[in-house]
Amino acid sequence: MNPNTSTPRVAVVGAGSFGSLHIGALSRLHGCELVALCEPNERVAAGLAEKYGIPRTYTALDQLLETEELDAVFLTIPEHLHVGFATKVINRGIDCFIEKPLALTAAEGQQLIDLAAEKQVILQVGHILRFEAQHAILYDSVVNGALGEVMTIRAKRNAPSAMWETSGKSAHIAMANLVHDVDQILWMSAGQRAVSIRAYERNFTGHEFPDCVVATIEMSGGTLAMVEASWSVPSGAPANIVSDQWRGRFDASLEVVGTTGTGHVQVYESGLEIWGEDASSAPNSALWPEIHGAIGGALRDELANFLDRISGRSAAEIVSLPDAVHGLEILEAIVESARTGTEVRL
Missing domain, CATH: 3.30.360.10 (Dihydrodipicolinate Reductase; domain 2)
Structure with missing residues (x-):
C-alpha cells in the first residue's frame, strides 16, 4: 500500500454475479475508497457505478492500471483469466485479492505466490468459508x-x-x-x-x-x-x-x-x-x-481482513497461500x- 495514503484506494475487476457482491460489500466498508470498476460490459458497469457511487469505469485492465493510482485490486473474473490478470496487478506493486481458485494449476499458483513475494505485495485468495x-x-x-x-x-x-x-x-x-x-x-x-x-x-x-x-x-x-x-x-x-x-x-x-x-x-x-x-x-x-442495503456476512469479513492486512491494522493471515497451492x-x-x-x- 502507498504509505502516503491513509485509506486504501481500490478497484474491482469483473462485475458478474460475485463481482457485484464484492462491490456491494466494499462500497460500505469504511476501510477503503472504491475508486474504479473495470468491466467490459459498459452497460453493466455504468449501472453499478451509478448504484454504488463509483467515480470511474474502465473496459480493460491495462487502461485501469495505467490511469488509476491504486493500493489494491479485487479480481472477480473467470478462472482462466486469474493468472494473467493477477500477474499484471502484482507486477505494478499493487496488493491483490483474487477470487478462488488462485489459479488453474498448482504450478501457476506457486508462480503467483513467488511473484508477490518478489514484488513485496500482499496476495490473498477468496476462501470464504x-x-x-x-x-x-x-x-x-x-x-x-x-x-x-x-x-x-x-x-x-x-x-x-x-x-x-x-x-x-x-x-x-x-x-x-x-x-x-x-x-x-x-x-x-x-x-x-x-x-x-x-x-x-x-x-x-x-x-x-x-x-x-x-x-x-x-x-x-x-x-x-x-x-x-x-x-x-x-x-x-x-x-x-x-x-x-x-x-x-x-x-x-x-x-x-x-x-x-x-x-x-x-x-x-x-x-x-x-x-x-x-x-x-x-x-x-x-x-x-444483503442487510439494510449492504452486503454483509462472511464475504464482508473476508474483504475487511484483506483491507486490514494491506493497511497494517492486522497481520492475521487467515487464508494460507501454501494451502491454496x-x-x-x-x-x-x-x-x-x-x-x-x-x-x-x-
Missing part, C-alpha cells in the same frame, strides 16, 4: 482439541443441475465445485498434507466433463478425508442461494469426526425459510446477505485419478 462463523467455530474446536485426534473429514457439495450451463461446461466438476471443500479439509486437518488420492467419476449425460465425482484422500497425519460433488440438485428444490443474479440450491455439508467428538456443518442452511404461492426458499444468511495439487490429483482409474500419490 474460513470467515464463515460455523466453519470458524468448528476449526477452533479442532485446534483446541475438543474433538480429539481428527480421524475423518467428509465434505459434500451437490450443485444445482441448472448451474451446469454456466459452470459445468468449462472445467472438470472437481475443479468447478470442490475448491472450498478441499481447502476446508486442509484447514481442519491442521497442517497435514495429502499423500494419496483415489477418485471415481461418472458421466450420465454425455457431456465433456463428468456429472459427479467421489474421492478419498489419505493425509500425512493419518486423517482420512472424503469429498463428493455432482450437478444433481433439481430446479424445484427450495433455493438457499437467492440474489438478484441467481437462484438455486446447494446441498453441501462438512463433517469432522475425532476420537472424542464430532462436528457437523450444513453449509448453506441458516434456519430461515420463506414460503410463497409459487416457490419457497431458505436463503443463506451467513455468506453474503496444495489444494490445487489435490484437485489435479483427483482429476487424474478419476480419469485413469488409479491411485495418485503426492
Whole structure:
C-alpha cells in the first residue's frame, strides 16, 4: 500500500454475479475508497457505478492500471483469466485479492505466490468459508482439541443441475465445485498434507466433463478425508442461494469426526425459510446477505481482513497461500485419478 495514503484506494475487476457482491460489500466498508470498476460490459458497469457511487469505469485492465493510482485490486473474473490478470496487478506493486481458485494449476499458483513475494505485495485468495462463523467455530474446536485426534473429514457439495450451463461446461466438476471443500479439509486437518488420492467419476449425460465425482484422500497425519460433488440438485428444490443474479440450491455439508467428538456443518442452511404461492426458499444468511442495503456476512469479513492486512491494522493471515497451492495439487490429483482409474500419490 502507498504509505502516503491513509485509506486504501481500490478497484474491482469483473462485475458478474460475485463481482457485484464484492462491490456491494466494499462500497460500505469504511476501510477503503472504491475508486474504479473495470468491466467490459459498459452497460453493466455504468449501472453499478451509478448504484454504488463509483467515480470511474474502465473496459480493460491495462487502461485501469495505467490511469488509476491504486493500493489494491479485487479480481472477480473467470478462472482462466486469474493468472494473467493477477500477474499484471502484482507486477505494478499493487496488493491483490483474487477470487478462488488462485489459479488453474498448482504450478501457476506457486508462480503467483513467488511473484508477490518478489514484488513485496500482499496476495490473498477468496476462501470464504474460513470467515464463515460455523466453519470458524468448528476449526477452533479442532485446534483446541475438543474433538480429539481428527480421524475423518467428509465434505459434500451437490450443485444445482441448472448451474451446469454456466459452470459445468468449462472445467472438470472437481475443479468447478470442490475448491472450498478441499481447502476446508486442509484447514481442519491442521497442517497435514495429502499423500494419496483415489477418485471415481461418472458421466450420465454425455457431456465433456463428468456429472459427479467421489474421492478419498489419505493425509500425512493419518486423517482420512472424503469429498463428493455432482450437478444433481433439481430446479424445484427450495433455493438457499437467492440474489438478484441467481437462484438455486446447494446441498453441501462438512463433517469432522475425532476420537472424542464430532462436528457437523450444513453449509448453506441458516434456519430461515420463506414460503410463497409459487416457490419457497431458505436463503443463506451467513455468506453474503444483503442487510439494510449492504452486503454483509462472511464475504464482508473476508474483504475487511484483506483491507486490514494491506493497511497494517492486522497481520492475521487467515487464508494460507501454501494451502491454496496444495489444494490445487489435490484437485489435479483427483482429476487424474478419476480419469485413469488409479491411485495418485503426492
